[in-house]
Amino acid sequence: MSSKTRFRSTGITRRGLLGGLAGGLLLPRMASAGVAPTGPVVALEYGIASTMLTLGAVPAAVASLDGWQKWVVEPAMPPEVVDLGSAWEVNLEILAGMRPELILTTPFLAFLRPKLEPIAPIVSIDVYGAGGGDALERAIDETVKLGDILGHQQQAAAFLGEAQALFEDCATRIRRLRPGPIAVVSFTDQRHARIHGRPGLYHSVMQRIGVENAWTVETNMWGFQTIGIEELGRLQADRTRLVVMEPLPPDVPAALERSTLWQSLPFVRQKQVSTMPAVLLFGMVEEARRFARLLTEHLERLA
Amino acid sequence: MHTTLLKTDTEPAQTAFSTHGVSFSVEGRMLVHPLDVAFRAGEMSALVGHNGSGKSTLLKMLARQIKPTAGTVRFDGSDIAAMPARAFARSIAYLPQDTSAASGMTVRELVACGRYPWHGALGRFSETDREKTEEALKLTHVDSFADRMVDTLSGGERQRVWIAMLVAQDSRCLLLDEPTSALDIAHQIDVLSLIRQLSHSKGLSVVIVLHDINMAARFCDHIHALKAGRLIAAGDPQSLLNADTLKDIYGIDMDVTEHPVLKTPLAYVV
């Protein structure tokens, strides 16, 4: 069991470094290669589900569907999609009862393979996790792959084209704005925050649209780092702006108000702090697009 | 700050403890039937009886360790249930049958614990407290090992230390639950002599639960005999120790002879 898992994951990560078309190389290994599935396809992860929707394919079932409205918001999920329960313990009785033709999962859920394999063929979509690499590039690769698998190659190409166009557009607008370095944080409580950096999706997008990330420290596999707020004191560069992702815990503003240290930080004194709507952190191209759009609009509004 | 009740020969002995219809029952079983009994002040009174006769239960009610199911206990004429805890402890000291090992304490520290009812949780450990502690150590002859750890002592020494703690407590009354049960004969005599000497020199009222009727006869001024939760006999050793009463108390045939030296009555099993 273990050797199989390992083989798969190394294969996937190596592929992650190759260009967009390389996604097809692995397809011959899969039962449904090149042939669009006619039966139900289920997605065990939000990023995959939202990508499916943007490619015009509706998943028959999604894991943790309950939280979609809170965490993903758009694209809207059609009401007939079935909730599979949490991704960690996908409800196998429901899943088997649907007789799916294909299960889309992530390497992170590889431990489920022995449970899923008897039910339907599995394809793993790999954006985060070991192997590193730029999250956006990997997401683009995997979108191509998803388009191939679902028989929605045209939609995928069109969608990626739109996304590239959006990124270009954002990049042009950003060049006009010439913003200083930007640090993106999510506050967890009064004293702590997560700050986003390489190799996460936010960082990739910022790089793509020409925004300098003020946080230059390498973060964890998923592209963020938990810090005490005092560590924001490292952001001393001129014109640094702090962008705070929503939701902001309700007790944080008052606590920051009282903190002499916070008040003394350069971007606070220069009033370079602003908040921005939430974007799913572990997302794919759709989320990248949303982040690029929201960030650019946000900076434009401030300019 | 505290008056010692001196025993005088002329005055008829006052009552230290008296019970009024005191009874105790557990789950419907009567361990002590309603009982009226008085213990005289300044005297050493023994509670005797076979196992389960209710003597320890009675003593625990006197010591307020357990609450009577019905009835009242009076000390010096006032209901003990109404006395504040420390005031009660200043008047009445109690030694349970099973004392703890008091590990991690020196003898002096344990004896000094007896001063708690006087200084309380926050009061200063005063010069009086120190004097009383030292005095108790000397009176009970444990001063020679005052700095040793209690858990390194022998059984007899340990019992003396506990009695020293009761002495330091400086109460007017001692309630002792079989203080000699785990001791050899020499140490039994040693401990009981000590208690009698304390009782007489300091005018302490002592109520003591004893197994051994002869020890009771030898050291106590007064004996109360219980059987199945009822008082069946009371009196001084001379009047109480006779074949009939002993048979009543213990349920076996016994008789009495005279101690060849002390001339006190001496019971034996026939």
Add this chain to the structure above:
Amino acid sequence: MTARSLSLPAGGFGAPAIVLLLTAAAAFLAWQNAAPSLAAWGNAPAEYDPARMLLLYSTLPRMATALICGAALALSGTLFQQVLRNPLASPTTLGVSAGASLALSLGVLFAPALIGIGRDLVALAGSAAATALIFALGARRGFSPFSLVLSGLVVSLWCGAFSSILILLNDRYMVSLFIWGAGSLAQQSWDIPLGLLPRIGLLAVLAVAMARPMALLEIGENSAGALGLSVSQLRLAAVAVAVGLAGFVVSAVGVIGFIGLVAPAITRLAGARRVSSQLLWSPLIGAALLWFTDESVKAMAGVVSDFLPTGAVTAVFGSPLLLLLLPRLKAMHRSVPEARKPLPPLITPSSRNLILVFAVFAVLLAGALFFGRTPDGRWTWLGAAEWDAVLPMRAPRVFAALGAGAMLAVAGTILQRLTNNDMASPEVLGVSAGATIGVAISLFVFVSPALGVQIGFAAVGAVVIIAVIFVLGMRSGFAPERVLLAGIALGAMLDAFIGVLAASGDPRALTLIRWMGGSTYSVDAESATTVCVLAVVFILLALATRRWLDLLPLGAVAARELGIPVSSARGLLFLLAAVLSAGATLVVGPLSFVGLMAPHLSREAGLTRALPQLLGAALAGGGLMVLADWGGRMMAFPYQMPAGLVSALVGAPFLIFLLLRRRA
């Protein structure tokens, strides 16, 4: 008097020396940590000097917080251990952090407005509520240590299970809770230390005021009572102060658990014998220890450039320390376990009732197998047509739950009888912690290991821990208290590890939390069969030790006098309990509430001798686990809750009911 109380017996290395050493080490590290910012001092324009701001508003308040919290927790632990007469008692024992954690989870999810008013107030309210409940339970039994500790344990488990379920259902909301749970000392203002100081100071004064009455406890409750001390009032007051101390700390900075357990232990080992000197030295050692740990954490965080929460790291430091100290730890002056009044049993063991019990059991199994819900949530009995499709998924879970529950219950019964400690349960032994550490390691080696790999690593972890317990235990002749302490130390180390992971935001922490919840999800037909076979074999072996289990609770002396080779008997029984819990842990995870509860259930049902208690516990444990597994699959359908958590959630109130009944 003071001079004497500070003097130490020869041979002890001395509390002052320890305080000095720790403080010096902490100060050295603090200097190292602050050096870069001190070097940069004055390089910036006068109106804004980042180095100065950092020192004044982050470094110094953090130091102050560490010192205050360390002292408060150590003092709290000393109070707990002294009045509850239990060297394992610590602020976590009485549900302080579990209650706070549950309140915070509920607040974050359902009443964010309350969090806005004050996170610390919500946490404090949770601590207070949990403690009030424990007091209410304890009051019925005169605040006896036994009842306080046991109800504390049960309430903690319940709160813990409830908040774990909330976390599993809403993991994305709970980041802040993870950080809180791992106790971070990071500061950006003087708010926290200045807020804590007067509260902790006041409580410390109260604690000192209780020094003398507490010393009286040393001479036994009867004698202390005869000296005019109201033992139950003292215990209530001391526990209240101790809870207050820990509660304020926990509400301000989160869970920093180990100091309260380890600082009092170090203090005693260092020769502080008297209560008054313990009350003095324990907080000093606690303060120095936490400061030292925090400075080490800062130094390490610089190296690994990752977020390290101090509370969790404290346990990583503290656990090995406790293990090292174990051989020197004297058996603590324990109060005599209170005599249990024989109770009218709930079920009299007549043959009619026996049949009834088995009938209920059969219905339970059938229900678990055939009664469920359709994808749209309707309740339904499984039609025969679907058996082939569905039973292969359900049956292994049901039978694995049955076997694992029975094994945990028997292991718990053995441990409770062996140690004479009603708190003992398989997880206290550390075996399940070992298994979980194994899983954690597999997560780091393979990122996403298959279930089979996880179980393999878990088995290795459990075996290693069994070996460690043996090596440690052999030296003490398997003195039960030491074996349990070793288990607790290992468990704390594991919790700490998960705490570090969770606080850093690593999603692998959720895998571990889920594993710890005790889910049967991973079971397949093969492993279910293995579990059931293991259960039968080892439970039969356990039944064969019934004579030992009847006699060992009489104490080592009596048992030896009756011809039991005490050391080897204990060793074998520990081994048996370890193997039983390892077997169960591999399939249903380490949360062995069933192992704590089933022996109590069995005894409350009037089964007091070893053999009937073992059998009754096995039946109760198996049944409870099956029920919990079914409940876990159904209650949030289609979402699934781990059986271990569910068993704690429904089992704890039931156990409390039984405890209350005992008083009537």
